[in-house]
Amino acid sequence: MNIREAMARYLPLIEEALQAALQTSHKTLAAHHGMMHYHLGWVDQRFQSKPAGGGKRLRPLLCLLACEAAGGDVQVALPAAAAIEILHNFSLVHDDIEDDSPTRRGRPAVWALWGVPQAINVGDALFALAHRTLGQLSEQDVPADRVLGATRAFHDTCVALTEGQYLDMSFEARLDVTVDEYMEMIRGKTAALMGLSTQLGALLAGAPAGRIGHFHRFGRMLGIAFQIEDDILGIWGDEALTGKSAASDILERKKTLPVVYALQSAVGERLRAIYQKRELTPEDTPSVLVLLEEVHARGYAKRLAEEALHQALEALAATGLGEAALAPLGELAALLQGRRR
Amino acid sequence: MNIREAMARYLPLIEEALQAALQTSHKTLAAHHGMMHYHLGWVDQRFQSKPAGGGKRLRPLLCLLACEAAGGDVQVALPAAAAIEILHNFSLVHDDIEDDSPTRRGRPAVWALWGVPQAINVGDALFALAHRTLGQLSEQDVPADRVLGATRAFHDTCVALTEGQYLDMSFEARLDVTVDEYMEMIRGKTAALMGLSTQLGALLAGAPAGRIGHFHRFGRMLGIAFQIEDDILGIWGDEALTGKSAASDILERKKTLPVVYALQSAVGERLRAIYQKRELTPEDTPSVLVLLEEVHARGYAKRLAEEALHQALEALAATGLGEAALAPLGELAALLQGRRR
Numbered sequence: 001m002n003i004r005e006a007m008a009r010y011l012p013l014i015e016e017a018l019q020a021a022l023q024t025s026h027k028t029l030a031a032h033h034g035m036m037h038y039h040l041g042w043v044d045q046r047f048q049s050k051p052a053g054g055g056k057r058l059r060p061l062l063c064l065l066a067c068e069a070a071g072g073d074v075q076v077a078l079p080a081a082a083a084i085e086i087l088h089n090f091s092l093v094h095d096d097i098e099d100d101s102p103t104r105r106g107r108p109a110v111w112a113l114w115g116v117p118q119a120i121n122v123g124d125a126l127f128a129l130a131h132r133t134l135g136q137l138s139e140q141d142v143p144a145d146r147v148l149g150a151t152r153a154f155h156d157t158c159v160a161l162t163e164g165q166y167l168d169m170s171f172e173a174r175l176d177v178t179v180d181e182y183m184e185m186i187r188g189k190t191a192a193l194m195g196l197s198t199q200l201g202a203l204l205a206g207a208p209a210g211r212i213g214h215f216h217r218f219g220r221m222l223g224i225a226f227q228i229e230d231d232i233l234g235i236w237g238d239e240a241l242t243g244k245s246a247a248s249d250i251l252e253r254k255k256t257l258p259v260v261y262a263l264q265s266a267v268g269e270r271l272r273a274i275y276q277k278r279e280l281t282p283e284d285t286p287s288v289l290v291l292l293e294e295v296h297a298r299g300y301a302k303r304l305a306e307e308a309l310h311q312a313l314e315a316l317a318a319t320g321l322g323e324a325a326l327a328p329l330g331e332l333a334a335l336l337q338g339r340r341r
Numbered sequence: 342m343n344i345r346e347a348m349a350r351y352l353p354l355i356e357e358a359l360q361a362a363l364q365t366s367h368k369t370l371a372a373h374h375g376m377m378h379y380h381l382g383w384v385d386q387r388f389q390s391k392p393a394g395g396g397k398r399l400r401p402l403l404c405l406l407a408c409e410a411a412g413g414d415v416q417v418a419l420p421a422a423a424a425i426e427i428l429h430n431f432s433l434v435h436d437d438i439e440d441d442s443p444t445r446r447g448r449p450a451v452w453a454l455w456g457v458p459q460a461i462n463v464g465d466a467l468f469a470l471a472h473r474t475l476g477q478l479s480e481q482d483v484p485a486d487r488v489l490g491a492t493r494a495f496h497d498t499c500v501a502l503t504e505g506q507y508l509d510m511s512f513e514a515r516l517d518v519t520v521d522e523y524m525e526m527i528r529g530k531t532a533a534l535m536g537l538s539t540q541l542g543a544l545l546a547g548a549p550a551g552r553i554g555h556f557h558r559f560g561r562m563l564g565i566a567f568q569i570e571d572d573i574l575g576i577w578g579d580e581a582l583t584g585k586s587a588a589s590d591i592l593e594r595k596k597t598l599p600v601v602y603a604l605q606s607a608v609g610e611r612l613r614a615i616y617q618k619r620e621l622t623p624e625d626t627p628s629v630l631v632l633l634e635e636v637h638a639r640g641y642a643k644r645l646a647e648e649a650l651h652q653a654l655e656a657l658a659a660t661g662l663g664e665a666a667l668a669p670l671g672e673l674a675a676l677l678q679g680r681r682r
Contacts, residue, residue, distance in 0.1 A: 026504075029504055029508075031511065032503075032504060032507040032511075094462070094465060097457070097458070097461060098457075098458035098462065099458075116438070117438070117439035117440075117510055118510060120435050120438060120439055121435070121503055121507055123461075124435060124468065124502075124503045124506070125500070125504070127465065127468055128468075128496070128499035128500045128502070128503050129500060131472055131499065132496040132497070132499070132500055135492060135493060135496050138492075144485055151476060152476060155469070155472050155473040156473070158469035158472065158473070159466070159469045159470060159473060161465075161469070162373075162462055162465045162466035163367075163370055163373060163466070165462050165465070166370065166372075166459070166462055167369065167370075169458055169459060169462065170372065170373075181369065
């Protein structure tokens, strides 16, 4: 099975599990669920069925592919895959409020349509439903110790997500963030959830502990590569493809890897002088880009992303499974790294 | 044991469990946890140890008292008690943002000190930590089916909380809310969590299903009585005792029981005329109070609260346990109903 075949087979399963998890029969709660369905890309802002880009379902796909690669039954991992995607979407709904981002996947963000109070609650509802969805594991024929292990890892990831988010926000006001601090932040913010995806897939397949560890590391390192690529796109990405305005990360003073690196380099002082201004305007971005160029910040970030991808693929190979079993995951990693180029 | 003795014994245990659940050893996360500790009433806004009113710990107390009344070991129920209190505090941190309430327990709310983005994330962190704390049940010597039952009830309550909160917010813009809709809202918003407290206490004590059901109902009906009393205080409460300005619920157009009742009564049209105004000012409150008085809305709400309390005590008696075992819970219910009079 190649990655295209795997996606054709698994994406509909994932979508079905997500819809089952987010359904309600209570008429009074129709709009509450409608806002969630909007965010997931199933309906428009009047809650009329109208498919829109609701995300790539990357994490649940990683979960099911890891489960299959490790020789498990993907049906068993499906509640975990759905729970992970719902958890991811909870974090996006709250991130958009926290970052004051009015759009998500080319449409208005939940808060921009229904206000911050309802959007906070929509995120909370997704958070609550993610846990309840994971709880379905114990209603299947899964050994109790695997359910327990999956639940514990899920809880730890939820905590890590909020820690990563805290660091990300606290960095905005700082100009002395180190690369080590940056790595700590993205470990919580991005790598933890992608690591959880492959970890739970392998765990629920009944893989031995060592092999679960390799799958976990594969997901985490892939997450780090993914985040650094995202950082690069946030500065040099094509507006038409990324769906957000070019260099928006500069205007928001985001401490992404190229900036963190440049702030610690020979141009640090000049870059700080710009970032210390009370207000950053689009007119400031060319001078920032020139400084980043001077120290080859893009190339530096690119190298770190490639190194992380390399480590991810090493971890995948270390699972000791056959090439055929691992092929879809390897292809997915390659697709991700090549996205939007 | 009377309620004073029970509080003297259990409140320190609860505080200790809460502190263990919300600790961190990571220096970079000190402020992240500091904000949580501030909300819990342990530190001031500079994160210096300074006990302040952090809440009555009513819900964990109900949980431990129900466990003890049902013949269980309170140590076993302690993770559930702590998880419930953390969950409650998650909802308060987000409620304060959603309601635009700048104070909580006589001090600035988290969002008023550290901004909305960090406050959203502090609430999320408490939500995540509540689940992780409940997860400690499976590390104790508790039969697996009890852990599973407790976890499922916890998940359902989290979902119910967000549903109640949705209804509460959606009611603000409406003038046709019925008493039935109001009851549905407070079942989610208040009764679900207090019901969970007594339910889990009895469940973890190993009580038979029927008895757990009576404990559950006791908590739920007590929650309904508690919420209606709160509604009365939100309109006629003494500012010095409630910590929020008198009649603040009127200015915020809160659809609390006295208002919902009056909107459906003979003064409904006149009341709607006031509530339809674009802006409500303190000058409007006397006319609202006169209309509420005309249909005896306060007495109506008071009767419903007393009826709910009566049903709570009937459910408590229906557990079939001895008077001595139930005394602390009965006394706690009486204390609650008499609070701030």
